[in-house]
Amino acid sequence: MSKKVHVKVGDTVYVRTGKDKAAKGKVRAVFPKTNRVLVEGVNMVTKHHKPTMQFQSGGIAEQEAPISASNVMLICEHCNRPSKTGRKFQDNGDKVRYCKACGEVIDVIKEAKKG
Ligand SMILES: [Zn+2]
Known part of the structure; x- marks a missing residue:
């Protein structure tokens, strides 16, 4: 990998x-x-x-x-600061990048499997 x-x-x-x-x-x-x-x-x-x-x-x-x-x-476009990012799963199963400073989701890495 x-x-x-x-x-x-x-x-x-x-x-x-x-x-x-x-x-x-x-x-x-x-x-x-x-x-x-x-x-x-x-x-x-x-x-x-x-x-x-x-x-x-x-x-x-x-x-x-x-x-x-x-x-x-x-x-981070939410808090406008240089930020560390983390990855986590949301309730719907989407894997997202999020800002460790403000906690806002930055973008979806992988969308939840449908069905
Ligand atoms: Zn932020």
């Missing part, structure tokens, strides 16, 4: 450490094998591109590089 990353694409996260400490951004990609995430506007690195027909002098472009998933925390 692959490791579970505690955030997923589309989550808004808070960066806890590193050069972009305290930055916030949306998760653009998750890499479960390496437990890394790509966060919008975080950990920008400069990439040099070879000259092309369009850009004959080549070019320098900035893009995000993945950071460790353990360095980010989900920002």
Whole structure:
């Protein structure tokens, strides 16, 4: 089984450490094998591109590089704080992610079996 990353694409996260400490951004990609995430506007690195027909002098472009998933925390949309998340089952059998700070359900991981 692959490791579970505690955030997923589309989550808004808070960066806890590193050069972009305290930055916030949306998760653009998750890499479960390496437990890394790509966060919008975080950990920008400069990439040099070879000259092309369009850009004959080549070019320098900035893009995000993945950071460790353990360095980010989900920002809870209910209490608007970087929060630890937990997983639990609801009465109807849905498995959900919830915010440990305010207790609100963040999203459904797995829907209850019907019937
Ligand atoms: Zn919360």
